Amino acid sequence: MKNQLEMLRIFKVVAESSNFKEASVRLGISPQSVTRAIKELEDLLGEPLFYRSTRNTTITEFGKKMVLKSEGVIEQVDALFEIQKRSNLQAAEGLVKITMPNTFGQQYLLPALTGFLKDHPGIQLDLRFSNLIDNVVADQMDIGVRVGFFSNNRNVARRVNELKFYIVGTPELVARTGRPQQVNDLFQMPYTGLIDQNTGRMWPWTFANAPDFFPTSPKFTTDDPEAELAAVLTGIGYSQLADFLCAKYIDNGKLVSILPEQSPAPWGIYVYRPQRGPVAERVRVVFDFLVQTLAEIKLDKLSV
Amino acid sequence: MKNQLEMLRIFKVVAESSNFKEASVRLGISPQSVTRAIKELEDLLGEPLFYRSTRNTTITEFGKKMVLKSEGVIEQVDALFEIQKRSNLQAAEGLVKITMPNTFGQQYLLPALTGFLKDHPGIQLDLRFSNLIDNVVADQMDIGVRVGFFSNNRNVARRVNELKFYIVGTPELVARTGRPQQVNDLFQMPYTGLIDQNTGRMWPWTFANAPDFFPTSPKFTTDDPEAELAAVLTGIGYSQLADFLCAKYIDNGKLVSILPEQSPAPWGIYVYRPQRGPVAERVRVVFDFLVQTLAEIKLDKLSV
DNA sequence: TTGATAATTCCAAATTATGGATTAATATTG
DNA sequence: CAATATTAATCCATAATTTGGAATTATCAA
Numbered sequence: 001m002k003n004q005l006e007m008l009r010i011f012k013v014v015a016e017s018s019n020f021k022e023a024s025v026r027l028g029i030s031p032q033s034v035t036r037a038i039k040e041l042e043d044l045l046g047e048p049l050f051y052r053s054t055r056n057t058t059i060t061e062f063g064k065k066m067v068l069k070s071e072g073v074i075e076q077v078d079a080l081f082e083i084q085k086r087s088n089l090q091a092a093e094g095l096v097k098i099t100m101p102n103t104f105g106q107q108y109l110l111p112a113l114t115g116f117l118k119d120h121p122g123i124q125l126d127l128r129f130s131n132l133i134d135n136v137v138a139d140q141m142d143i144g145v146r147v148g149f150f151s152n153n154r155n156v157a158r159r160v161n162e163l164k165f166y167i168v169g170t171p172e173l174v175a176r177t178g179r180p181q182q183v184n185d186l187f188q189m190p191y192t193g194l195i196d197q198n199t200g201r202m203w204p205w206t207f208a209n210a211p212d213f214f215p216t217s218p219k220f221t222t223d224d225p226e227a228e229l230a231a232v233l234t235g236i237g238y239s240q241l242a243d244f245l246c247a248k249y250i251d252n253g254k255l256v257s258i259l260p261e262q263s264p265a266p267w268g269i270y271v272y273r274p275q276r277g278p279v280a281e282r283v284r285v286v287f288d289f290l291v292q293t294l295a296e297i298k299l300d301k302l303s304v
Numbered sequence: 305m306k307n308q309l310e311m312l313r314i315f316k317v318v319a320e321s322s323n324f325k326e327a328s329v330r331l332g333i334s335p336q337s338v339t340r341a342i343k344e345l346e347d348l349l350g351e352p353l354f355y356r357s358t359r360n361t362t363i364t365e366f367g368k369k370m371v372l373k374s375e376g377v378i379e380q381v382d383a384l385f386e387i388q389k390r391s392n393l394q395a396a397e398g399l400v401k402i403t404m405p406n407t408f409g410q411q412y413l414l415p416a417l418t419g420f421l422k423d424h425p426g427i428q429l430d431l432r433f434s435n436l437i438d439n440v441v442a443d444q445m446d447i448g449v450r451v452g453f454f455s456n457n458r459n460v461a462r463r464v465n466e467l468k469f470y471i472v473g474t475p476e477l478v479a480r481t482g483r484p485q486q487v488n489d490l491f492q493m494p495y496t497g498l499i500d501q502n503t504g505r506m507w508p509w510t511f512a513n514a515p516d517f518f519p520t521s522p523k524f525t526t527d528d529p530e531a532e533l534a535a536v537l538t539g540i541g542y543s544q545l546a547d548f549l550c551a552k553y554i555d556n557g558k559l560v561s562i563l564p565e566q567s568p569a570p571w572g573i574y575v576y577r578p579q580r581g582p583v584a585e586r587v588r589v590v591f592d593f594l595v596q597t598l599a600e601i602k603l604d605k606l607s608v
Numbered sequence: 609t610t611g612a613t614a615a616t617t618c619c620a621a622a623t624t625a626t627g628g629a630t631t632a633a634t635a636t637t638g
Numbered sequence: 639c640a641a642t643a644t645t646a647a648t649c650c651a652t653a654a655t656t657t658g659g660a661a662t663t664a665t666c667a668a
Contacts, residue, residue, distance in 0.1 A: 002655075004381060005309040021614060035616060047584045051444045054614045054664045058444055061399060062584075077308060080373055081348055084505075201413050209433070248565055299661045306624075327646060339647060359634050359645065565624045 001040040004123065005077060008070040008127070010037040015067040019057045070296055075288070093122030094282045100145040102129045103225050104244060104269075109145065112293045115284070123282055131197050131223075142283045143273045143290065147242075157272035160294040164243040164266045165206070167258040170235040174256050180238075183210040183262055190237035192227050193218030205240040206264035225277075244299040269294060305344040309381060312374040314341040315353065319371045320427035323361045396586035397426025404449040406433045407529050408548060408573075413449065414555075416597045420590070427586055435501045435527075446587045447577045447594065451546075461576035464598040467509070468547040468570045470554070471562040474539040480562050481515050484542075487514040487566055497522030509544040510568035548603040573598060 001007055008114075010027060014034060017023040024031040042049050049063035059067070100109055106129060113125060127142065147163055167186065169177075175191045193215035194203045202221075204212040215221075219237045222228050225245060231247075232239045233254060249255040271290045273283060305311055314331060318338060323326040328335040346353055353367035363371070403412055410433060417429055432445065450461075451467055471490065473481075481493045497519035498507045506525075508516040523541045526532050529549060536543045536550075537558060553559040575594045577587065 003307045004307070004385065005307070008384075017615070020616095031615070032617085032658060033656080036656090041618090042582060046582050048582065051578070052615075054616085055666055056616090060444075069384055073377065073384060076377050076380065077312075080312075080370070080377060081308065194509075224356075322643070336627060336648085337625080340625090343647090356646075359636095361646085482657075 001037055004044075005074070007037045007041045007044075008074055010034055011041055012067060012070050012074060014038060014050070014057075015059055015063065020052075024131040042091065044252045095124045095126060096143065096286045097128070097141045098143045098145070098286070099128045099130060099141045101131050101147060104147065104242075105129050105145065107244065108294075108297055108299075109290070112289075116289050120285065123286065125286070143271065143287055143289065145294070146270050146272070147267050148270075157270045158291050159268040160271050160291050161269040161297060161299065162266035163269060164282040165240050165261065165264055166239050166243060166246055167205070167238055167262070168232060168246050168250065169238040169258060170233065170254065171256050173235045173238065175257070180258055183207050183213070183259065186238055186258070187213060190219045190224075190235045191215060192220040192228050192231050194225060194239075195221060195223035196298055197223050206260040207259075208264055210262060249300070305341055308348075309378070311341045311345045312346075312378055314338060315345055316371060316374050316378060318342060318354070318361075318554055319363055319367065324356075324506040340533050357586075396424065396584075396589040397586065398586045398592045399428045399430055400447065401445045402449070402585055402590070403432040403445045405435050405451060408451065408546075409430060409433050409449065411478065411548065412598075412601055412603075413594070416593075420593055424589065427590065429590070445578075446584075447575065447591055448598035449594065449598070450574050450576070451571055459576040459578060461574045462595050463572040464575050464595050465573040465601060465603065467573060467603065469544050469568055470547060470550055471542055471563065471566070472508070472536060472550050472554065472557065472559040472560060473542040474537065475576045477539045477542065478562070484562055487517070487563065490542060490562070491517060494521060496522045496524040496526075496532050496535050496541050496543045497530060498543075499525060499527035501527050511563075511566045512568055514566060543576050551603070 010023070010029075010033070013027050014020060014023040017026060017065065018262045020031050020034045020038075020081055024034045027034070038049060045062075045066070047062050048060055048068060051058050051060060052070065098109075098113075105127070110127070113127070117123065167180075173190075180186045180189065196200070196203050202215050202218075206212050220228075222231070225242070229241060229245045231237075232241065238258065246255055250257050260294045270288065271294060274288055312350045314327070314333075314337070316325060317331050318327040321330060324338045324342070325335050328338045331338070332447065334418065342353060349366075349370070351366050353370060354361050354363055356362075362411070402413075402417075409431070417431070421427065421429060471484075476496050477494075484490050499505070502506050506519050506522075508518045510516050524532070524535045526535070529546070531544060532543055536539075536545065537553065542562065550559055554561050575598060577583070577591055583591075
């Protein structure tokens with residue numbers, strides 16, 4: 001395989017697929033070609049891109065980094081070759097509706113998007129902040145940003161970043177209760193709970209090497225992550241919080257990270273849009289901007 | 305010409321040359337290929353890149369713009385593919401994921417690996433302790449340590465040490481039951497059993513010159529080797545234990561080794577890693593360290 | 609244990625790229 | 639003004655590369 005760019009294109013699709021076979025169908029080529037392209041790429045890069053057996057294919061950490069870079073390069077090349085088409089098309093203008101999580105959206109996306117609007121005077125945005133996954137609303141949206149997982153293949157989804165979770169408490173709290181040495185210790189100490197607005201039930205705490213914990217008797221309960229953060233900062237109890245909420249407090253010493261080695265697998269941050277029909281230019285522009293922006297954000301300022 | 309990137313590379317050199325012939329010399333290809341590449345590029349872009357006659361070639365305004373963009377893209381692609389050259393030159397660094405057995409790993413590997421980390425500040429380790437052989441997890445690991453056998457030839461496995469097994473009991477127990485003189489005597493006496501987490505079934509006892517024994521009515525059952533050791537130390541019953549668990553107790557007289565001449569063939573301790581694809585330097589370094597370390601460990605302090 | 613499916617390897621066939629020979633065009637020179 | 643020299647373009651046989659069917663191996667599920 002002499003064609004570096006083609007290898008990257010194949011790699012990108014494989015990374016978005018759950019296995020080589022699926023990728024080969026999407027690409028309209030044989031699975032053999034996929035195998036060869038990935039192998040060639042791995043040889044060139046000197047590092048594996050996928051952990052794979054005949055029944056399982058998962059991307060490596062290195063692979064994840066490479067996808068983002070590859071996508072950038074591919075987009076640029078395609079942009080080069082579509083210059084004449086672009087000028088033919090209508091300019092990006094019109095209304096774009098986006099749904100996103102409350103806290104995360106207002107903290108990270110709102111500032112970026114207002115900046116974006118200055119560069120794209122023809123575009124209007126309609127932002128809906130909600131932690132609820134409401135399909136009726138979602139179906140009327142052009143773009144969505146969500147944390148967690150999708151089981152929905154009507155969408156084109158891009159995993160653009162990830163959220164880590166930390167168990168945290170104030171230094172005073174730690175002094176009072178003693179530092180928990182293992183996961184089980186936590187459940188004897190005061191803690192706060194967060195309601196999942198979708199189900200009305202408590203969010204479980206998850207760990208790398210311990211079963212999920214469903215808070216049964218929290219000192220404080222809310223359905224708003226920021227409120228929970230505020231409560232934790234007062235020293236009411238321990239909590240498992242997303243890095244974008246608590247990282248800065250860990251850095252400045254207001255909070256202490258407990259049992260960091262028990263951090264669960266990080267959650268994905270996804271940008272998605274409905275797959276129906278051709279994509280309007282204005283939607284594509286905003287979508288690409290969000291993907292770009294979110295991929296670059298450093299949510300976790302901690303030095304691990 | 306299918307290779308967009310190659311076309312851009314040729315275009316770039318032509319733009320820097322005064323004519324196609326010169327470019328062909330610089331590129332080490334024939335002038336025909338240059339002609340074709342530029343023609344193809346112009347067809348794709350829908351616009352001429354050079355004004356040319358047989359005696360003169362000058363770049364168009366459109367061509368000038370394209371050179372700049374092409375150079376950007378080419379640099380990015382090259383940067384992508386030069387990652388490995390840098391990392392090959394540099395010291396090993398990055399994340400290495402290792403899976404290992406609970407007890408054995410924490411007792412022998414954890415101390416060694418934490419020491420290793422001090423000498424290799426660039427390396428991060430992700431250690432997963434499990435007695436389960438879970439392929440889904442295992443496939444995402446860079447290195448594994450296991451006791452026993454492999455049926456899997458996708459791995460590069462090194463047998464680095466071995467585990468011996470002893471039938472042991474407390475001196476009090478021996479005094480109470482009388483010292484077993486042959487294997488069959490054991491089965492009439494109290495004993496403990498260990499569950500194989502992979503199968504949910506009892507581990508058989510094995511002997512040099514007697515058939516395997518499947519504990520049918522143990523006084524005490526667990527799936528954790530350390531718990532079984534603790535039970536045996538209380539004098540509940542006899543057990544067949546790995547040397548790294550019981551050797552020191554035999555030495556200090558807390559346990560007595562029964563029928564040592566019936567010890568089964570020792571089990572291998574293996575360090576392995578997936579065979580596919582190239583091996584990252586950081587993985588190689590840790591792998592070699594583990595092989596080295598494990599080969600040197602004296603698990604059995606007994607003088608046989 | 610069997611059946612089904614995915615990844616990989618091998619290899620012959622199909623496709624694509626290559627450059628020598630030729631042709632066409634045009635500036636320079638005698 | 640014609641002869642000469644030089645270069646781009648075209649044609650085409652050959653070389654090189656890519657492709658996917660068939661066979662192999664591995665793994666999971668029933």
